[in-house]
Amino acid sequence: MxxxxxxxxxxxxxxxxxxQKNKKEKKSKSKVEVVAPKSLPEITSYALGVNIADGLKQNSEQLGITVDWEWIVRGLREAADGKSQFDSAKMSEAFAKLDSLVKENRDIKAxxxxxxxxxxxxxxxxxxxxxxxxxxxxxxxxxxxxxxxxxxxxxxxxxxxxxxxxxxxxxxxxxxxxxxxxxxxxxxxxxxxxxxxxxxxxxxxxxxxxxxxxx
Missing domain, CATH: 3.10.50.40 (Chitinase A; domain 3)
Incomplete structure (x- = not known):
């Protein structure tokens, strides 16, 4: 990269x-069931999610920007359902601000x-x-x-x-x-x-x- x-x-x-972490974590009183993907669509979809998250994490760290994972997940879900809160103009505005921040961070690092x-x-x-x-x-x-x-x-x-x-x-x-x-x-x-x-x-x-x- x-x-x-x-x-x-x-x-x-x-x-x-x-x-295994050196110290064992205390067991939570309420058990959370971890469901593993089983079918091919589930497995490939999960793998895509991991790949997207890894890419976002690496890019955000290198570009010096902060991302909110809850809003990323929400954006993915709402966009998939065709219910995005942003129109094309709002998207352009958001990415223009992001580009400006990235350029500023690059100049500082240089x-x-x-x-x-x-x-x-x-x-x-x-x-x-x-x-x-x-x-x-x-x-x-x-x-x-x-x-x-x-x-x-x-x-x-x-x-x-x-x-x-x-x-x-x-x-x-x-x-x-x-x-x-x-x-x-x-x-x-x-x-x-x-x-x-x-x-x-x-x-x-x-x-x-x-x-x-x-x-």
Whole structure:
């Protein structure tokens, strides 16, 4: 998915091949029966609902907007019944306000990213490449360096500029493998700087990552 904010990425280049909740919740006095979907229409409809919710959640977080789930469900149900409270003019007005809010949030994030990178490049040990990629060498390995045609295996943790982890192979407990030419430009450039066995920290501007669109 797309990320507007600067990505702080720590990568451990492992290899390169060329060519229940902890605490139990108290039981509620009133039991709520959970009904599972059984028929094909029920199963596919439920799956569509989950997919819509996942997409809305990710997009709202990345765009910096707040959604009210009760009203989303109500909107879906009323629209399905042909009883929407909004006509086309009201819908256009609502989305115009949303677009304005999204643009404002993007501008704020872009400004924060620029300020961060300007300060970060002044720190000892931080190297800035001509493309704008910034990195620190934590551990320098002794193996070969990959090329764009290489398949690489890495451990990594990705963070937004505010320190929020959005993806981590460490949390999943397994390395990630991919062809270097298939990933974002910041990874392509950065990983080619890393001999096998290295550990680098990358500061990847949005233009070398996921651009300005939210995820």
């Amino acid at each position: 797309k990320k507007l904010s600067l990505i702080l990425l720590t990568l451990l280049c492992v290899t390169v091949v060329y060519a 400004r924060k990213q620029k300020e961060f990178l300007e300060e970060n490049k002044k720190k000892a040990g931080v190297i800035t490449t001509p493309s704008g990629l910034q990195y620190e060498v934590i551990t320098l390995g002794t193996g070969d360096k990959p090329t764009l045609e290489s398949n690489v295996e890495v451990n990594y943790e990705g963070k937004t500029i505010d320190g929020k982890v959005f993806d981590s192979s460490y949390e999943r407990g397994t390395t990630t493998s991919f062809k270097l030419s298939n990933v974002i430009p910041g990874w392509q450039e950065g990983l080619q700087l890393m001999p096998v066995g290295s550990k680098f920290r990358f500061y990847i501007p949005s233009e070398l990552a996921y651009g300005e669109r939210g995820a």
